Amino acid sequence: MAILAQAPLSVLTMASLPFYALSLFFSLCVLLVSPTHSLTCTSQKFTGNKSYSNCTDLPNLNSYLHYTYNSTNSSLSVAFIASPAKPGGWIGWGINPNDTGMAGAQVILALKSSKGAPEVKTYNLVSYSDIREEKLSFDVWDLSAETNATSGEFTIFASVKVPRKS
Numbered sequence: 001m002a003i004l005a006q007a008p009l010s011v012l013t014m015a016s017l018p019f020y021a022l023s024l025f026f027s028l029c030v031l032l033v034s035p036t037h038s039l040t041c042t043s044q045k046f047t048g049n050k051s052y053s054n055c056t057d058l059p060n061l062n063s064y065l066h067y068t069y070n071s072t073n074s075s076l077s078v079a080f081i082a083s084p085a086k087p088g089g090w091i092g093w094g095i096n097p098n099d100t101g102m103a104g105a106q107v108i109l110a111l112k113s114s115k116g117a118p119e120v121k122t123y124n125l126v127s128y129s130d131i132r133e134e135k136l137s138f139d140v141w142d143l144s145a146e147t148n149a150t151s152g153e154f155t156i157f158a159s160v161k162v163p164r165k166s
């Protein structure tokens with residue numbers, strides 16, 4: 001996990017719009033090096049043969065991160081599960097490739113849409129007051145989201161190229 005430790009990543013979870021109300025922040029690096037105990041995430045299953053080698057219960061908002069890191073091509077496959085703060089709300093997570101703060105974070109959101117599956121959008125948080133819906137600054141593929149009608153939880157699936165620093 002040395003590569004991840006060298007490329008600061010932050011995970012942010014967001015309770016409700018507007019974006020500048022976002023406040024919950026912690027570092028994925030820390031999560032990656034400090035395994036948690038009595039995990040809820042280990043009992044979570046995915047449909048469609050998806051599986052991840054690692055998971056962690058995030059300390060807020062009943063959210064969970066499942067991930068597989070592939071060091072051959074430095075890619076990270078992630079499933080992020082969380083409950084929207086309000087019914088019909090949204091969830092999101094982000095990576096900040098440059099810094100551990102919020103500014104510069106590359107964010108993936110799942111929003112409830114009128115169709116069945118939630119809509120996935122990507123944002124660049126240039127600053128707290130300048131949030132742009134645009135492509136992320138690194139490669140991302142296999143983006144999708146789904147909801148669990150029973151629990152109300154959303155799941156965002158994504159694979160990202162982790163910026164490798166030499």
Ligand SMILES: *[C@@H]1O[C@H](CO)[C@@H](O)[C@H](O)[C@H]1NC(C)=O
Binds near residue numbers: 033035053
């Ligand atoms: C992820 O899981 C793999 C395989 O179980 C393990 O070797 C690795 O140490 C785990 N990584 C982290 C950061 O927990």
Ligand SMILES: *[C@@H]1O[C@H](CO)[C@@H](O)[C@H](O)[C@H]1NC(C)=O
Binds near residue numbers: 048049
């Ligand atoms: C799941 O994996 C099994 C065995 O590899 C395969 O037969 C099946 O088609 C896969 N299902 C999906 C939904 O990908």
Ligand SMILES: *[C@@H]1O[C@H](CO)[C@@H](O)[C@H](O)[C@H]1NC(C)=O
Binds near residue numbers: 070071072073
């Ligand atoms: C990691 O990525 C390489 C290159 O794409 C691929 O050959 C390999 O099968 C991947 N490993 C896993 C565990 O998915």
Ligand SMILES: *[C@@H]1O[C@H](CO)[C@@H](O)[C@H](O)[C@H]1NC(C)=O
Binds near residue numbers: 070139159
């Ligand atoms: C890296 O490997 C994963 C797993 O094999 C694959 O899904 C993905 O397309 C590869 N990514 C790149 C950027 O080559």
Ligand SMILES: *[C@@H]1O[C@H](CO)[C@@H](O)[C@H](O)[C@H]1NC(C)=O
Binds near residue numbers: 097103137
């Ligand atoms: C990160 O830093 C690089 C080099 O300084 C810059 O080109 C890039 O725009 C920055 N990315 C973000 C998301 O701020």
Ligand SMILES: *[C@@H]1O[C@H](CO)[C@@H](O)[C@H](O)[C@H]1NC(C)=O
Binds near residue numbers: 046047148149151
């Ligand atoms: C949906 O949520 C319920 C209640 O938490 C859980 O028992 C079930 O396994 C979930 N279904 C899927 C497909 O994750």
